[in-house]
Amino acid sequence: MSTRRHARLTRRSVLEAALALVDREGAGALTMRRLGDELGVAAMSLYNHVAGRGALLDGLSEVMVGELDVGADGQEPVDVLRRFARGIRSVALAHPHAFELVGMRPLSTRASLEPVDTVLGSLRALGIEGPQAVYAYRALTSYARGFALAEIAGFTLESAAEDEAEAVAALPHVAALAPHLQRRSPDAAFEFGLDALLAGVDFAPRKDQPPGGPPRKAAETSR
């Protein structure tokens, strides 16, 4: 239905068509042949604009990171961190099938590293420096991307299936909390973890101790 005739291809147009296709029909629909069809072109033509399927996925990742809007201007550093984490989840939920495909790829291009720089800057503004700034950044992205991927895949016990009933009944704590496991409140869940992580990072050892009390064992690398 959407095959256009004689389209002038571009790396950009290929990536946009790929994202639209995945959004519309899921990750499984993204094949070189199918994407060619979508653009009114033979699969092999795509190789003039992307090196192969892997590079196509890299490009998809770039496009999605490009939709991230962190915007550090004039905000409290901790709010930048919040916006970053929420932004990752927003992009993921806007393109769930695409995020499934590329959400965990490491970033490497200049444009993709821009938000990373913003976040690292906010952490330094909070007095978190050196390895701990990097650890805090990794913790924040790990949480945000992990949560978004779990949300897309479906949280454990979120949808109460018939065949899970006996298993649930046999497990006391799962059974006791079943209503809460099945209640769909992903926003509240995400904010809970985000608040916890930010509060915890706040207790990490740094130059000026937090006002709340004595430093806790938040960031000792024990084990």
Next chain:
Amino acid sequence: MSTRRHARLTRRSVLEAALALVDREGAGALTMRRLGDELGVAAMSLYNHVAGRGALLDGLSEVMVGELDVGADGQEPVDVLRRFARGIRSVALAHPHAFELVGMRPLSTRASLEPVDTVLGSLRALGIEGPQAVYAYRALTSYARGFALAEIAGFTLESAAEDEAEAVAALPHVAALAPHLQRRSPDAAFEFGLDALLAGVDFAPRKDQPPGGPPRKAAETSR
């Protein structure tokens, strides 16, 4: 080389062969045909023991969760939470290619829900009840699985590529922290985030306030 003749197939033996194959040759090697070869059998025979490729992946997930050892006996509740999170990462690093494939699948079988029950029990023992116990559980798994997947895929800027040099130089905070971004210290990074998350959850509103000080805004679901 490893094709055995006339193997007696079992759901179990199929899953074990699948895990071994993925461990040895990567996620891409897991095809029904290739797995059949591995077991000295035609691909179609596998369908007598698993419903299809999807069910095969479900089974792989079960096997991996089965390797989790949380062991709640006689430990401090918070140490159970730590063991759970570290256990997820350990399993992921023991089977990186398989974890890539199934690490984000929701759990549903009785056996897979056992560690979930243990973790929820530990949270309740800490006085964290109701929706917050569920949120804390989700935060912990989101972080642990997200971190492990990012570690497997490769952290951003972890391996300093030539073509990233200009991008790094142009971004002040990335440039300043480049040595720490490139230093490979995943254990310390994981423990940092885990400690932060646990410290933050510790400040979530609950019956008995933590000894350290006044309750912080750790778990208000603002936004």
Next chain:
DNA sequence: ACCTGAACACCGTTCAAGT
């Protein structure tokens, strides 16, 4: 009950050929 060969409708990628 379990295994099989042949078949169907697909894949990504290479390459020589066209314009």
Next chain:
DNA sequence: ACCTGAACACCGTTCAAGT
């Protein structure tokens, strides 16, 4: 410079046939 058809070496799954 960009697009193409044919070809290669694959996929998952169905189905009728074997034992």
